[in-house]
Amino acid sequence: MHSSNIPAGLVSALGLTQIIGYGTLYYSFSILAPGMSADLGLSLAEVFGVFSVSLFIGGLSATYIGKQMDRIGAATIMTIGSALAAVTLALCAWSPSIAIFAIAIILLEVSSGMVQYQAAFAALVESDPRTASRSITYLTLIGGFASTIFWPISATLTSYLSWREIYLVFAALNLFLCMPLHFWIRSLGKKAGEASIQPRETVIGAIPPHARRRAMVIVSFAFALLGFTLAAILAHMVPMLGSIGLGAAAVVIGSLFGPAQVLSRLINMVFGKNLSPPGLALLSAVLIVFGVLILLMTGNWLPGAVAFAICLGLGSGINSIAQGSLPLYLFGSDGYGAITGKMAAARLAVGAGAPFVFAAAMENIGLSFALVANACLGAISIAAFVAVAASCRQPATATA
Template sequence: MSLPTSFPDRMPWGFVSALSLTQLVSYGSIFYAFALFIEPMGQELGWSKSALTAAYSLALASSALSAFPVGRLIDRGHGRAVMTGGSVLAAVLLAFWSRIESYPVFVLIWIGLGISMSAVFYEPGFAVLARRLGARLARRGITVMTLVGGFASTVFIPLTHLLIDAFGWRGALLGLAAFNLGICALFHAIAIPPLARPKPGIAPTGAPSAAGNPRHLLRNPSFWCFVATSIAQGMISTGIPLHLIPLLIERGFSLDAAVAAFTVIGPAQVAARLAMAVGERSVSIWTLGILTMLFSVLAFALLPFIPPGSWLIAVFAALYGASNGMVTIVRALLPPELFGRENYGAIQGMIAMPVRIAMATTPFAFGALWAWWGSYGIVLAVLLALALCSLACFMLNLAFARRVRT
């Protein structure tokens, strides 16, 4: 495996800004915009919401299966080809989607978009950043990337809504395809360095324990603790967007109050990431991780006891939003400390595989639990259990790390 032989002394802001912008566009146009196409597509084509969302779930599954090979390619220096190719693939598939008439073809398009997700979302972006910046600057670069990417829904949900109003859903998809081709593919091709080969006589560097194939981590209990933490937090972050508003309405909140609470989550997410950026030199990643998991536990321990109309619902939303904003950065920065800096992309892919599969099943599972129990009471219990599980597994990881150091 080839590694860069030197890292920049100063932050290359052009490179970081370009990758951050592409994250905003990729997440906004592929991940968040989908919800706005469900209604017009259902009306024109007669497809049910469950059929449409099933294709989306299959995309998350295909993304999970392709995460590891994508990470290996980035570790071998092919980050430019992977991310540029992923954006071109997204653009082509969005254009095909705009002409869709057949449901099986629609499913195939979304399976392909899942592969594109694995090549352009946070995990490959983190791997490319870490490879380019090195350990000293990677934390700041990743924080900036997630800070900018956190505005994806804020920008692209209203933008996609305007495009659908102006050009119809098929025309809007062509517009999103143009964003992926004209911004993401172009910036990936220009900003990401080409394949770097080691100079003669210079051996690759990195943690010896992580050298070679990273599958040896499958025998490491610390790895599975980290995966369990990531799965629990991933399920929470996928289930809440779809179920929070009906959950609050069922508990007696008005629609306006539920929507207002939901809107607090985004700013809290961004504020937490800003705080992490400001305090990056004074707070360890372990401390940030503990705070992340604690905020999640506090949020879901508080939620069942909030009476309708209480201002405490904003406290819940702020705690959950802060936790959700911080966990992305913790998941990016902690693996090198736990498992070494070699094979960063492949390790992120190994973690992403089970996480994305769990995320793909969560919306349906929460809905099934609601139907079985007859209310969201059981879902609230599961959310708290997931938060507690993430905290417990994170603390186990901390114990493993201290044992290794001593």
Template sequence: MTALCLAQITSWGLLFYSLPVAVVPVSADTGWSHTTVTAALAAGLLVSAVLGVRVGRLLDVRGPRALMTTGSVIGVLALLLVAWSPNLPMFFAAWLLAGFAQSAVLYPPAFAVITRWYGPWRVGPLTTLTLVGGFASTVFAPLVAFLVEVFGWRGSYLVMAVILALVTIPLHALFLNGPWSDGAPVRATTAATAEIRQVTRSARFRILQITMAVATFTLFAVTINIIPMFLERGMSYEMAALSLGLVGAGQVIGRIGYPQFARATTPRMRTVTVFIAGAAALWVLALLPQPYWLLVAVAILAGGVRGCHTLLQATAVSDRWGTKNFGAINGAFVAPMTAVGAVALVAGPGLAELLGGYPAMAVIMAALLTGAALVAMREPQPRPAPHP
């Protein structure tokens, strides 16, 4: 568990957060716009979403060690390619390759491993993993900024490739050997494929998947753009930047409180509660121009909702369908969430420009999340088994 946590914080820090930190020096050196540079990361995340289904199936069949170790190796090669990229197509190719690595080493496969390791006791370890992963930007953003300042952005990516290799490859290769709680990985069979399709083609699965994807998109699009939205409200840059940091603190608080929340609620109840709380926070952020202290408080609430949503996503499948074939089912489940998270990186600013400001964009997001909450209230429930 400790090895998986260390590998997660390093993988998130270098394969995801490094580019948002380095976007300004990359843009200044190459002449590529900030949006174009960020789009490379988004393209990689889309690749990760597409591959997630296949990765989940491989986890069920072969276990995590070889798969996640290979993902780390590919991640190292991707960062080396980022450092070398002589032009924009090669830069995009490097981040597309990073998408292969992300699909094998970030949250979805790690959630699958913990769920299969711990079974009924999964919520506590999942909470621990996301708490550690939540500090990836805190730890690696200053480190990446320092490396860029000392070595330039190309040299910094060479150093990051070395760090990723030294930390994650041995951790994945040596320590991902825990047994599945529900039996050893087994070969894919026609029966297993039929069981997976029975779940993934059900109305309950599709409705939950769509509403969770909407929640991912809306919460991320608004909270990631807190700084420009608060600047439009007249807030100082320092306070707006502090607010973004407090969104991260809110995520930690939400994750800490999630296990108790999960024990006290049913799967549908906690889904609806998280969606309603998120929609309420987005409506306030969209419509209330002042007082600033209240906007900051609501931003923290939105962060708490995002923290809960991460664990809600991690446990949604196992809470409803158990842990059998979890990798394959969860890989299919989270693929749209990974994709819309990538789209939200550029869709939020794009919609704000189209609609005339970030508050107007937040109104659209609040309305979408409200609709998702109403749909989630009507999530189909399994029929009780007939009496013998």
């Protein structure tokens, strides 16, 4: 049967575009920010301020983008998104003024929503709703290497090129590599649509229709809180570990986060067949909160800090799988784009303020209290995931 080999090609192509999408539009920013601030005459805090605002506005656009995915197809949105990403990277590289730079960075985050995980997950659900959960796990496994690949690439390029020239290189990657791949994925969907005369199989959600709205609010709230907890710590991870007395080891400990993220997805791929998506979401929240508590209890004890980074990475890795598979499990494949769009909007809008709020908390109430507050937010998300898991005990039956 030829359709079984489509996911492998599809997942590989999406994996490559996710690495480039996250690498060029998200991970490279922290490396290039010092060059931007020097060039534009802004403080580093102001450059990150622009980035935070762009993450917030990008988050708000996720709802609209999600609806469009259901309407014209995720792969079509991704193709347009790659073109927009290339244009805005070029606009950013050219930007003669701070205003144009700020507009370009905001547009960059809007294009991110069109090409990153949210869109890729929707493309997989469109391609085959039944195998989508497994495909999402494989995809996040490949995408997990984005920071591992693009942090060193960006840092190396800064020795030879200005940040503007690097953005032009990144624009070319999005235009000449990602856009054709997304266009090819779009053509796969068209062929599949023409080939199958019989209606597409759909996945029926585990939440009964009357309880969907409540479950949707709780799940969005839980992911948003957990996203805040994670974003707050990730933005300050290396300096924070340095400040508690880990010195040079802080960078090494921080670098464990990426591999732990990939490892958790690998473990889930091999052993996670028996764990339902609500279980996965719950596990990710528990690991993240546990990581924060370990750091609180062990302070500058090196093994404790290592355990903290690994727990955080494992939790974060499983969390991105749950973001794709839990909505599919709970609400089914119909309208998947719009549902995940709303969830992403809540998560990104709340998470955008996290680095700023956590920095303010560390300054005003101290690191320990900031971490305690953070762990409490994570604990609330654990309770929310438990509530959702409890409300979908009955198995999903196809009552079309």
